[in-house]
Amino acid sequence: MKNIPLKKKERIDDLQINNLKIIQNTEKFCFGMDAVLLANFAAQEIKKKNLVLDLGTGTGIIPLLLWAKAQPKKIIALEIQEQMAEMAKRSVLLNGLEDTIEILQGDIKNPPKEIYPNTYDAIVTNPPYMKNISGLQNPEQSKAISRHEILCSLEDVLRTSKRLLKPRGKFYMIHRSHRLVDILSLMRELHIEPKRIRFIQPTREKAPNLVLIQGIKGSKPEVTIESPLYVYEDNGDYTQEIYDIYQWQKEK
Template sequence: MLEKDERLDHIAGTSYKIVQSDQVFTYSIDAVLLARFASIPLQKGRILDLCSGNGVVGITMTERTKALISLVELQEPLHSMALRSIKENGLEKQLTPLCADLKHIRDYFAHGYFDVVTCNPPYFTKGDHEQIKLESTKALARHEISCTLDDVIAAGSYVLKHGGKFTMVHRPERMVEIIETMKQHRIEPKRIRFCHSSATKPSTMLLIEGTKGGKPGLVCEAPLFVYDQDGKYTNAFNKEYFDV
């Protein structure tokens, strides 16, 4: 089940376990918050999670929906983790992982096939960063080496049906670029939420959702603060992240 340097961790706010490795990949709060923020069907439907990593977003969403969920991840080591995590949690009938390049999404799925697309993409543009040279697996997950923001949104738009939802977590400093790119691919931004480490700190995370072919009208939801003035988790964060 577990390979060298791997461990089995608990996914916050769920009854599920997930295979992780500090040497390759570990999920962070952005993945769980994305899974909780996304508007997903409760029963029937089809969901696609792009840049799915070790499967944490897809696995977390299964606590909220009975829809069929497909995962697309480029890196085989992360795909392997997802396969084993899905088996560990007995979710083989609901989750289908695919090791593939999202830039070739048309080779795997039909146009308009999905009701919802989620994505926790690489946040940083490709640059002369030491991590890119030293830690290829982590670098691919964090930097736009194998896919760009436009690649991600283009893939999501292609497989989304008209009226379908595209939900992503990203960095606030790229918000203008994100909105422009979504609109270029006929995804109209409808909901946005900024996440802050505390009420006195700038936002470090952006949750955004759009509708394929939707009408203009963006709702900015209440910000989410992780820590209160005493350094403890806020009630809002406990509810969103730990479901308590």
């Protein structure tokens, strides 16, 4: 583990997998369970020979977890916010993964020249959930950009993914379940055919609030609805599947 200097309000968090660490800023956007669930969902299919792209990487959490769980050949991660991208780069250096994970600063709508069309075996993305005209925006600008479609929309993410994926390349996304119709309509319009859908429910009694989606560029229609992922048991404890995804040991 390299000695990487921290900036004001930054801390190092232990990811509790493969001895990986991540730098986060307590005043900026910190990763949540969404990113962890998405990384696990994608890692089930990503191969060691794959070239993977993460659109809107934020703190760089998804590339770190994908490397831990699937160890693809190369992961390129794009982030528009300069301070977030710089922090993610230091997390990569902290873990000695600079030969495997590359962080680039740039716009999803117009990616840097280092990102080539029709190249990637898999794209993962945890995009802003809320339309820019709806919801209460966080006054901290970096948090607002991460949560609201201020700098890119769902359509921007999908159009760029279609352009960058190889034919038959796989697309993985987590999003709010109430936007499912928008998501599926745009995916089919852009020839990223939805193939796997898994709803995430806070408990068995509550309706889904998130959805994991996998699509394949240029695939034929046919979708599999997987069993729901439950986050909490009735007593408030995490379910066994959440413990397994995080690789936590359940207290006896």
